Amino acid sequence: MALMARKQGSHSDITGPKVREAALRLIARHGYAAVSMRQLAAEVGVQAGALYNYTPDKQTLLYDLMRDHLVDVIENFDKADPRSDAQSRLRAFVSFHIRYHLPRADAVFVAYMELRNLEPENFAAIEKLRRAYEDRLEAILRQGEAEGAFAMKDARITTRAIIGMLTGFFTWYRQEGRLPLEEVEAIYWDLVGKAVAR
Amino acid sequence: MALMARKQGSHSDITGPKVREAALRLIARHGYAAVSMRQLAAEVGVQAGALYNYTPDKQTLLYDLMRDHLVDVIENFDKADPRSDAQSRLRAFVSFHIRYHLPRADAVFVAYMELRNLEPENFAAIEKLRRAYEDRLEAILRQGEAEGAFAMKDARITTRAIIGMLTGFFTWYRQEGRLPLEEVEAIYWDLVGKAVAR
DNA sequence: TTTTCAAATGAACAGATGTTCAGTTAGATG
DNA sequence: CATCTAACTGAACATCTGTTCATTTGAAAA
Structure with missing residues (x-):
């Protein structure tokens, strides 16, 4: 044919x-x-x-939504990563995280809140993706330590603290139109930059 | 009788x-x-x-669990608050938050994740309690600004960032026994203290 | 125009849902 | 001892659940 x-x-x-x-x-x-x-x-x-x-079923629909979202996040972060000095990379990470997630608030929320509803093998696969994204931030923090640009007590926990800080943002920003995105980004960069500064 | x-x-x-x-x-x-x-x-x-x-019904059970938890958190924070200089108060807040929430991981999780499942008037009441707790942190941050001890671009957003950072902690600590509580507390205090430092 | 077939319908399935309530039980009270 | 009653059972209710599948639809292809 x-x-x-x-x-x-x-x-x-x-x-x-x-x-x-x-x-x-x-x-x-x-x-x-x-x-x-x-x-x-x-x-x-x-x-x-x-x-x-x-x-094929409801569970697979949930899994596909979460997986597609996380794969997109990682793929697009890798494009946005300048791969230069740690300071620039961290700044790019913060900026990317806020700007990329903001127009995808529903997907962020689902990928974050529905982990409990995944069957074990789906959960494992999603956790792996989440971990892959976190590892990218952790690598930047460790590079900063090696360069002498950053200082922190524990890179792994700092990674999770930063992600928690940035992700919490999406649980309330939609209601709060008080500040423009650029300003919110500047506020977060100020906090993150100072928190890991030497 | x-x-x-x-x-x-x-x-x-x-x-x-x-x-x-x-x-x-x-x-x-x-x-x-x-x-x-x-x-x-x-x-x-x-x-x-x-x-x-x-x-009386399933919905009220959820609401009561969330309300009782948040009322307890606020009540106990008010007892723990030294009401002295902002630096001491912030340190006490971080310490209290981690230590009080850790043995109550289930309640924290429920109060945080199940907001969506509250009927409108229950949601409003719970939001008010959550806000009351956040306001206590915000007041400390503003006191620190007034004292010249802290500097930040926006106290309200910084409040939420800190809460997000501390709360994210409970989504993973249970699995990770790597570090003792004292150490985790020190790591978080380091991050929070530096983030709002002048 | 006729054929074709992806896409959608609508009924059916076996079982689960929150909630109610007349009746049973067991242990303290008088 | 007999009485009382808080606590609980177990069946019933109307409705909803995820999923399947024979049947219908409608528009592109021939």
């Missing part, structure tokens, strides 16, 4: 993304266990059965 | 606390929506109907 263009009228190109978007929105708002497949289907504008054209 | 001592054999003095403990443990582990009243009853060693001697 040779090469054939994808059907133009195919709904799956539209419905598929709609399912993922609606799932992120509903799960972020109500939690995985509290969102039923029928609620999700209604949000998409479809019957529950149709969702199973896009995911 | 005059004054009468409480029945000695009364089970409600035993079952009541058991219900709250089991609820905290199960909800922390699996999430509010994922825990059924029958699971909770089984954990307590009772039939589902008996739970309704201890709570």
